[in-house]
Amino acid sequence: MDDVTAGAQRSLMTSFDPDQQSPSTELEEAENQLKIEIEEQWLKLNKLQAKLNQEKKIGKINNPECTMSQISEAKEKRLQAEIDANIKTSPSLLSTNSEVIEAVLLSDLQTCVEQLKQTLSVVKTQRRELVEETERERRLLKQHKEVKASIEEKIEVEQKIPEKSHDSELKNLEKMKKRGIEKQKNLMKNLGQFAKQHFPMPNIPDSKRKRHLSGKTVDDDEDELFQLFEILEVLMNKSTGEDKHDPYVQVTSNFWPPYVELLLRCGIARRHPEDSNRIALTSYHM
Structure with missing residues (x-):
């Protein structure tokens, strides 16, 4: 060149x-x-x-006849030599200046302190969550114990009651049922008398009126009218009978229109939402 x-x-x-x-x-x-x-x-x-x-190539690794095992052995020997050299040599400091070493150590110490602060914050949060969970579990345990004690107390009371008392309770229930039936009959009787007295029928002979007492027909003449009491009885029998799911009754010519309108306006009866010719007794929930 x-x-x-x-x-x-x-x-x-x-x-x-x-x-x-x-x-x-x-x-x-x-x-x-x-x-x-x-x-x-x-x-x-x-x-x-x-x-x-x-020129001829020098060395075993450059020899084309060298195998992979020989290459691996050569690498292993080289790595072992490096390990031995590192073991024999003592570690040296980055700097011999005391101020530099102090600054490096102080920086590492501050980093460790920050990491420990973050770890402490996480541990405190976990501890607070565990305390709250423990309090909830204690309250649930207290409630379960109270329920258990109440159930055990009721069981003890039931076990102490003799069998005769159960029989007496059954008899009392039967008596109450009978009294209820009798009271219902009296109420129905009073209702019939009140309806006859205050809501008379038009000027039609009583012998020609069609009567539906307890769901039974006495006269089959379709032109005769029901009394107000009879209309109420038909509605009650329909709502409490076997067809409870369909309490509506078809309004026929036997239902006098003024009485039907009276029941509807007073809220005692209601019309079917899709068929105005059908009415049912209004549900009363005590």
């Missing part, structure tokens, strides 16, 4: 010589001279590369 540089300098010096030819011709000659020298150096490099390729 020194020869190339010297040749280039010579060409440039001759190109600026005033006694020589024109500048353009001298520049062309310099370029040609540089090309020739570059080709000469390129030939020298090719010869050197050919010599190197012809």
Whole structure:
């Protein structure tokens, strides 16, 4: 490469010589001279590369007959040598300056303190959650104990009661049922008397009226009218009978329209939402 540089300098010096030819011709000659020298150096490099390729390779790893096991053994030996060297050498400090060492240690200590503060905050949060959970569990346990004690007390009371008392309670219930039936009959009787007295029928002979007492028909004449009490009885039998899911009754010519309108306006009866010719007793919830 020194020869190339010297040749280039010579060409440039001759190109600026005033006694020589024109500048353009001298520049062309310099370029040609540089090309020739570059080709000469390129030939020298090719010869050197050919010599190197012809030389024999040195070392077991570069030998084509070397196996993978030999390569692994060589790597293992090299790593073992590095380990031995590191063991023999004592660790050295980054700096012998005490101020630098103190600053590094202080920075590491501050980092550790910050990490410990964050860990402490997390631990406190977890502890608070555990305390709240423990309090909830204690309240639930107290409630369960109270329920258990109440159930055990009731069981003890039931076990102490003799069988005769159960029989007496059953008899009392039967008596109450009978009294209820009798009271219902009296109420129905009073209702019938009240309806006959205050809500009389039109001027139609009583012998021609159709009566539906307890759901039974006495006379089958379709043109005869029901009394108000009989209309109420039909509605009650329908709402408390076997067809409880369908308490509506068809309004026929036997239902006197003024009485039907009276029951509807007083809220005692209601119409079917889809069929105005059907009515039912209004549900009363005590």
